Amino acid sequence: MIPKAMYRNLYILIAGGASLLAIFLLFFNGSARGRADFAWVNGTEPETLDPCYMTGQPEGDIATNIFEGLTTYHPETLEPTPGVASSWTQEGLIYTFQLRPDAWWVKGGQILTVDGKPRHVNAHDFVYAWMRQCVPESGSQYSFLLDYIVGVEEFKNETKANWNELIARRKSQNKTPPAKLADLDSDERKEVEAFRDRLWKEKVGVRPKGDLVLEVELRSFVPYFLQVTNFYPLFPVPREAVEAHDKEWILPRNIVTNGPYTLKDWRFNAYIRLQKNAHYWETEKHVAARLQDLAHKTDLPRRLALEKDLLTRLGSFEKHGLATLDALAIESDDTALNLYINGDVDRIRRIPPQVAGELLRAHREKPIPHIHAATSPSIYFYDVNLELPIFKDKVAGRQLRQALALAIDRPRLIREVSRAEQTPAYAMVPPSMRGYHAEPRFGTGTLKGDLQKANDLIQAFQSAGNAKPQLRILYNTLEAHKAIAAFIQDQWKTNIGIDAKLENQEWQVYLDSRRTGKFDLARAGWIPDYSDPNTYLELYTSDDLTSDKDPSRLSKPIVFNQQNHSHYNNTHYNRLVIEYAARVLDYLSDMNKRDAMLQDISSWPDFKEAIADRVRTNQKTSWNELHEAIPLYDQASGTEAKLEAAQRIRLFLLEIAEQMLMWDLPVIPIYHYTTSEVWPPELDGIGLNEREMHPAKFLRWKEGRRPAGTRYDAFPRFHSQTIDKP
């Protein structure tokens, strides 16, 4: 017989194992939610679903589906299509939106009722949401988009002043300063609210006319305004929910939404499950009526023709829209691609950089129907710190910057280092802007053609008594940025004999260094907010609009655009972008102003070399084209034609501004990114667009349901020998 004590060791082991198993069974929290009709990889975990606080694509892609603005957009062309507004008209600078009566606020799948009545989205909801963006306690990073509206800037400044006063008063009374309105006593609060309402009514050009009409008056000519109204910061929000639940109003149990989908479930760092909103206005009946309406009209404008085509092709959301969606919070591009190939997700945002080069090249030779690639509107560049003595010098600083910009072999950088078929950048504005003449704005587009000039510039720089500097390239710690910086370092050393040191910093430290000007050259990028050259050119402006000769100039400190980390300050450039282009209608309609504007542009010291003599690939100069376009404006008749002619002139003005910028080079463009999204060919109602966000309400599976199985065979296989080493 074996004594019992013998087994004690075994017992302990078994008990240990059993308790581990018990812990596992007790805590396992798998979601077992099943496969949604459409699942996409949404990148990093959304920070919030409150349109007022969101800033990124992962948030925007959800918001676009659960909320709806005045307009929404065509999935392929980005043309505005009806949203909460069923129609709109434009008279000069005033837009009038007609809201639909059946756009409901929905909570937990049911129409929200207030005082027993169903609650539809009304014009006051937009006022509430937009005002919320402009007040200090909930101010948003995107509120600058509202500055196009009459009076918004004044409103912001006066509410800020009022807020600061309030804080000072409370401090003097030994009360804690407020972080939000709810922190105030009810009297104080009413006073603040009344002040703001009054101010808004007095100043701001956002005027509800009853519940269902919203009038918006712009301050200046903004051809892309209807692109802004479908952008998430301008979505309406439900006052009742926000006030009842404060920050927590966006949680699934509290949220009230008006989009085609509702928020069903939200699990941190995992997924967001969206469910079709049964009360969404785009019903079978609605679509039939709309199509009938459009069928009677002949000679439809482009926008309506597109809408008609879309509705005919896709049918109503009520009948054909997908029932469930999953947005997965996956950061790893490799996992994303694996999941796609395995058939677990239906859209990924980008191909992992390690295989992007090979896959995109294969795609270019023989199209892979899953890959959708194009030049992206986003750009990769280096900011140059103009506060540094070496760059500050008007002549020598520019010579050095031009030499640095010219001495980089961008095609080789893309071929050997970044390797994802990017487009070399010799300008800030990407080639895709409609109506804008994009082309290399410095150099010839090849290193061979530019090398001599770069060396001449360095020689001129040195012969003026300047020693070759030792520069530092700052980037945030990431292998890809490091490789690019190392390549450029090598290019500068071999091509023009300039030494550069690499300096990497952790993300937040890097942001801080850029903000406070602690860099020589800093890696940066820009993702445009809307499709117009202005979003790139605005970056390098400052509030300094006075003439160089004005004695009062520089009596107060210059406020630079938030993104103008280079501290570029060219008053001619500022006036071109902030004044002439933005208020082009004013300047065209008044002959004196018009002449003064042209006179002012040509008085820029480098005007001749950088603008008048710079012949473009079409053998013309932008200055000549501007002069040719102006009489066309005078001859145009009718509002539409006038606005169109003004827009042409506006784009030439912006082009001249870009030429100034690319002459002075406070920024060295490197490349335009490539968009490489992946979705299956069986999917309809989706297309490459510059916003890189795809409203799910248009999505349809061509066969009526998602094809089962994996997509393993759809992708070419690479073997180690086909991958070229840098």
Place this chain on the structure above:
Amino acid sequence: MLVMVLKRLGGVILTVWMVATLSFFLIRLAPGNPFANELHSLSPEEDAARRREYHLDESYSVQYGYWLWDLCRGDLGDSMKYRGKTVNALIAQTFPTSLALGSMAMLMALVVGMTTGVLAALRQNSPTDYALMAVAVFGISLPSFVFAMLGIVLFVFGARLFPLAGWESYRHVILPAMALSLPFAAKISRLTRVGMLEVLGEDFIRTAYAKGLAERHVVIKHALRGAMLPVISYLGPAFALILTGSLVIEKIFFLPGLGTIFVQAATNRDYNVVLGTVVVFSTLLCFFNFLVDLSYSLLDPRVKGSTGE
């Protein structure tokens, strides 16, 4: 015994408090802030209002007071990056995942590690021993994501045995738990082998064999205990390591665990989340070490003696 337990528990609390306090000040001294944004920034008034919302406009000592008071009430505060979410809610959603994954990985590591370790020790210097220990060296030196990738190629795209990623059914757990457990299994295997060999060389084992006891009895009753002691002392740190070190596995297999949050929060300067995860992890680490000490005193008579029993 009770005195020792209380003393140790007091030590746990003291250590956690010190770690949390140090982290509190370090994370605030690091450049950057939770509201920093690359593309657009807030106006000074807006920025001030957000700081005030989280008491960030107060002095460090006042902030520390608020935070400690909340901590004592079991409230880890609000996330500053993920608006509308409390740190408690984030941890409640993600910690069970880490715990389930970790315990399964630990279980696998123990079973595989101890079995191979015992086998190798009993067949010392045989081909079995060499082969097992060679595999173990591989296991220790190769990072777990290599196993993860290999596992995906073999078992998902190859044999189609397991789902690729996600956290849905029990089947989703096996592959990530395996990948996570391998380095630990290897370590345990080596520890077991060494522990066993040491005991097998002792006089009392020879006596046991001389008494005519079967090998099975000798191993289970005497040798196994010797092998278990080093393994148990390794378990505490190992379990904590499995829980905190699952970041890469979480990323590859898309698991909503605490490891990812831990790293994200530091990058985001999400102060409250950083501190919340630090508190959880340091408590775990200390608590497991405490448990190990406790079980040690139960298993090893020499330790028992030293505590005055």
